[in-house]
Amino acid sequence: MSATRPLAAPLENRTLRQQVADHLREEILSARLAPGSELGEVALARSLGISRGPLREALGQLAAEGLVTIVPRRGAVVKRLTRQEFIDAYEVREALESLAIKLAVPRLGAADKAELHHMCEQMERAGQNNDPDRFFELNRQFHARLVRASGNSKLEEVHSQLVAQMGRLMKQSLQLRGGIEQSVAEHRAILDAVDADDPERAARLLEEHIEVPQRVLRSLAAQEIFEQEEVPGNDD
Amino acid sequence: MSATRPLAAPLENRTLRQQVADHLREEILSARLAPGSELGEVALARSLGISRGPLREALGQLAAEGLVTIVPRRGAVVKRLTRQEFIDAYEVREALESLAIKLAVPRLGAADKAELHHMCEQMERAGQNNDPDRFFELNRQFHARLVRASGNSKLEEVHSQLVAQMGRLMKQSLQLRGGIEQSVAEHRAILDAVDADDPERAARLLEEHIEVPQRVLRSLAAQEIFEQEEVPGNDD
């Protein structure tokens, strides 16, 4: 019980496919690999110093996770969401988190609530410091924390996968809502309902909170987010 | 527009990995491959008449879909759900279908409603004929139809994947509820709300409908469903 990684990785048993999949997932989520980027197998394998076999398996896995699109005999590209797909994903995410908070509220202890409040304060501070990247990361952790607190592993799995797919776009959608102060206020309102052990009110507030970017996306000509980038592919 | 397969498969472009993945998925869903079955690569590849390469990619894809479990350097087995995982999946499914029916009701035309009623009648007939397999299949189609009618592709995708994971167990859980007549009555009640264009009532009824096996699973010592089968692996 004194291992450096007590959870889920007892030994360095990680196979190459897993390492490559994790690496590429991280590259995609961090936007170092832009949507639309073509993932040539030989070039990628060379740059990673491995063979094409494990790389192909990793790409297949990422395709099943919805992060890349594989066209038979044409290769793999980082998946690019249409506006409709993004709205659809938002709706599903709303339903998932609504369920999550209803399940989570009766299970939360004082320590959990305190931690959520702490995260909320950090988010406010990030807003004051004008650090949107940090705010985004904290926001992601806040929602992930709520979902995990539901105690429903499948829910957590589906949610994290969905958030990963929406990925980079969520960061930009953050700019579409009323600004960081508005978002922090909404989080506080949700936490109030959580403190009061009122799952229904918490769920309603959470749904409204998540709905904000959805409404903006529907109404506004927020096309720019999607229409943009034709992606140079490889710029040397 | 006169091709034999107008949708999604213009040519026989399907790659071996896809064919194998589809084949194995069908085998698992139809319970010809029981949960816990060990999927040895060499034996499987031989029986399919292919190499291990595409097979490994297909297995990786199915693992990402949650149908098989791959333990590094130990091989792949058909995933076996614990009771908790099954309950968790049921909760998520309930949230998804609740969202689906709320979205679907305002979009359904008279023809759609008629089709749903027709499916419901067929379910009743299957019950009278004491044909649980057919009833199960119709029930699956009924719910899938509702989800598709939501117009949310991501929702449909996540839902179908979840249903596939629950797969074979759902058939057995059908026996746990009040019997086929009870289930048909519940479907009729849902359709009444749909006919009345009342999304909230439809969603509430649907949630109660889905909750039935959940409650049974929680309370009852319905362990038998999960504790069973140690699975012979390969019987030649």
Added chain:
DNA sequence: CTCATGAAGATTGTTGACAGTCCACAGCAC
């Protein structure tokens, strides 16, 4: 008799090479 040790067999992980397909571009007919 029990448990540790080690070798043999079987299975998975990885690699490099071969085969087939798609795309781009040059050449030619009109």
Added chain:
DNA sequence: GTGCTGTGGACTGTCAACAATCTTCATGAG
């Protein structure tokens, strides 16, 4: 000049062999 055709290159799909690891079983010490 425009459009079709064929050839070349690059890429993906597939395969068979090699390497590494795990499991099993026999062997021997205590």
